[in-house]
Amino acid sequence: MRPCVIGITGGSGSGKTTVSRNVLEAIGAENVTYIPQDSYYHNLQHLPFEIRSKINFDHPDSIDNTLLTHHIRQLRKGTPIEKPIYDFTKHIRLPSYDIITPLEVILVEGILILAIEGLRNLMDIKIFVDADPDIRLLRRIKRDVQERGRSLDSVIEQYITTVRPMHQQFIEPSKCYADIVIPEGGNNQVATDMLITKIRSILNQTGENNNNDKNEKD
Numbered sequence: 001m002r003p004c005v006i007g008i009t010g011g012s013g014s015g016k017t018t019v020s021r022n023v024l025e026a027i028g029a030e031n032v033t034y035i036p037q038d039s040y041y042h043n044l045q046h047l048p049f050e051i052r053s054k055i056n057f058d059h060p061d062s063i064d065n066t067l068l069t070h071h072i073r074q075l076r077k078g079t080p081i082e083k084p085i086y087d088f089t090k091h092i093r094l095p096s097y098d099i100i101t102p103l104e105v106i107l108v109e110g111i112l113i114l115a116i117e118g119l120r121n122l123m124d125i126k127i128f129v130d131a132d133p134d135i136r137l138l139r140r141i142k143r144d145v146q147e148r149g150r151s152l153d154s155v156i157e158q159y160i161t162t163v164r165p166m167h168q169q170f171i172e173p174s175k176c177y178a179d180i181v182i183p184e185g186g187n188n189q190v191a192t193d194m195l196i197t198k199i200r201s202i203l204n205q206t207g208e209n210n211n212n213d214k215n216e217k218d
Contacts, residue, residue, distance in 0.1 A: 002076050003102050004202050005122055008109045009174065010129030011167045013139030015185025019129055019192055020109045026196045031203060033075060033103045037110020039084050040068040043093040052091040058166035065116050072122045075102040088148045104203055114174035128178035131185035
């Protein structure tokens with residue numbers, strides 16, 4: 001049986017990464033292949049840093065969706081991939097990469113994964129993590145300042161000029177494609193537990209099928 005592909009999306013700062021981490025911790029990293037869409041930003045090394053920093057990173061065109069879609073297809077076939085490593089402080093891809101092998105569950109996470117038709121069509125379960133705009137903004141400020149070396153002024157300016165408009169144009173409308181909507185972001189433990197239960201059920205079913213196949217061959 002091919003792996004089950006689960007997509008987790010939502011606005012920047014919605015808590016989708018928290019949900020993904022909770023799933024990985026509960027299920028075990030040895031059972032889940034984790035693919036963050038953030039790794040697939042286009043390599044902007046050919047541009048001066050001043051121009052790179054002004055790119056609209058919340059637009060679907062900022063993502064190498066062709067490569068990401070190809071990699072998900074490869075993982076569904078059982079083929080390992082070379083996942084890019086992205087440097088958010090310099091807005092470039094590093095020359096190295098991570099070798100990712102497909103496991104029984106493939107978890108794809110990113111703000112735009114349901115906004116791309118070819119990508120969402122590869123997903124078996126589509127989840128939208130929802131949160132109030134003010135909560136998302138505060139979380140984004142904390143993340144970008146502490147983890148990505150950004151200044152407070154630059155984070156606020158980017159939110160006003162690109163993050164909020166792109167959320168309204170691309171991310172919020174993609175909610176209609178979700179099978180499950182998780183309100184209150186990563187703080188919704190009940191919804192997260194339900195998702196974890198569903199994934200465990202998928203893994204148990206896969207294990208039973210594998211055992212049946214083995215018994216038939218024996």
